[in-house]
Amino acid sequence: MSYTKTLLVLLACFASLNLLFSQSDFEGLGETSFAINTDINNNYKVNFAIRSRYYLYQEDNFSFENRQLDFVHFSTLNLDYNHSVSFGIQYRIRESIDGGSNELRLTQQFNYTKKNEALRFGHRIRFEQRILENLTILRSRYRFALDFPLNGEKLDIGEAYFVGSMEALLSNSKHEKPELDHRTTTQLGWLVSEKIKLQFGVEYRFEAFNLNTEQKLFLLTSAILKI
Amino acid sequence: MFISQFVFSQTKNEKEERITKSEFPDAAIAVVNNLPENCKRLKFYKETDGNKQSFEVKFKHKRKRYSLEFSKDGVIEDLEVLTKFKTINEEKKSKIEGYFKSSFNKYKLIKVQKQFVYNEELGALTFVNDVLDNTSTEAPNFEIIAEVKTNKKRDIREFTFDESGIFVNFRILKPTSFEHVLY
Structure with missing residues (x-):
């Protein structure tokens, strides 16, 4: 697929974004992350990431405001070539940025992928314990993802790829009603060199849609370094 | 140092890409044009590995997936199912x-x-048709x-x-x- 086509897809995303701006229960945010992946050995790999989230649009106004900063670590054990188990720990700094609660998050994850020629399907189940200052939230999530290179069946250096996913989330905590969320994500990535991947995309979230739906659009940018 | 650079340039030269039928070698196009009509979903690929180039057409025939490989000059190398x-x-x-x-x-x-x-003795058509017909x-x-x-x-x-x-x-x-x- 040509780069002009890729560009058109991105433009279409931004065009639809403009339409959504008329809603008042709507917020637009951006998330930028930088991640480092390392293979310790065949079976074990580690990931470190820094992620920043910021408001771009809230209360019917465009404005830039930092929201939080995440420090993330994941350890992944490959059970075989397409099954893996991961454990994650994340610290979120929010209090000194926008006044929200800081958070310690523990994650347990199971991932399964299935490849069919160029298409690859991924099923991911996560359990999270979000430990906030006055509250602990237990969250279960399931994500279905699909990815493929934009040219041929194999991703070569210099080529672009597409990643799309849908995720359902259920949050439980002691004093609040269970909350259901849904997220749809599309991203375009580019394998710049053997070690560097760049990704851009959008994520649309329906948060607490069983209670009082809030809609959020995220603009995602990330750089992934493999060493 | 030299070795590491060599390895790097090798990975860089390895590429598989989807192409159109017209970019296939002429001899290979002739074979493709003579495939039975019920060969469906033809997809054309070019593979480059260093200086070596090869071509591949993938298709479905009677619910089976085939891949026919050609050399740079359009001579059949093998047919895989x-x-x-x-x-x-x-x-x-x-x-x-x-x-x-x-x-x-x-x-x-x-x-x-x-x-x-x-098998060159058979010629391209007979070779491919024999495999497709299971004979x-x-x-x-x-x-x-x-x-x-x-x-x-x-x-x-x-x-x-x-x-x-x-x-x-x-x-x-x-x-x-x-x-x-x-x-």
Whole structure:
């Protein structure tokens, strides 16, 4: 697929974004992350990431405001070539940025992928314990993802790829009603060199849609370094 | 230093890309044009590995997946058909299984293909049609991609077994650079 086509897809995303701006229960945010992946050995790999989230649009106004900063670590054990188990720990700094609660998050994850020629399907189940200052939230999530290179069946250096996913989330905590969320994500990535991947995309979230739906659009940018 | 640069430039030169039929070598286009009409979903690929170039057309015929490989000059190299391991002839199957069991602590088959190597005497048309009609007199090799575990090390290899199921060789496949975006 040509780069002009890729560009058109991105433009279409931004065009639809403009339409959504008329809603008042709507917020637009951006998330930028930088991640480092390392293979310790065949079976074990580690990931470190820094992620920043910021408001771009809230209360019917465009404005830039930092929201939080995440420090993330994941350890992944490959059970075989397409099954893996991961454990994650994340610290979120929010209090000194926008006044929200800081958070310690523990994650347990199971991932399964299935490849069919160029298409690859991924099923991911996560359990999270979000430990906030006055509250602990237990969250279960399931994500279905699909990815493929934009040219041929194999991703070569210099080529672009597409990643799309849908995720359902259920949050439980002691004093609040269970909350259901849904997220749809599309991203375009580019394998710049053997070690560097760049990704851009959008994520649309329906948060607490069983209670009082809030809609959020995220603009995602990330750089992934493999060493 | 020199070695590392060499390795790097090698990876850079390896490329598989989807192309159009018109970009195929002329001799290969002629073969493709003569494929039976019920060959569906034709897709054309070009592979570059250093200075070596090859071409491949993938298609479906009677619900089976084929891949026909050509050299740079458009001469057929082989025709591969995707199969299920359990459908292989018992005797050959047990030989192949025996090889895996005795050579590795653990193994898992990922992809199994029957490989018909091109026989020039037959000519392109007869060769392809015989395989598609299941009337080929040549017994195929078996090309098997499997994940194998030896001691603590695990890798994905492509094995070749001859027409009677005897191990011929293997090559280690590079773990794909296309990793799932887990985080």
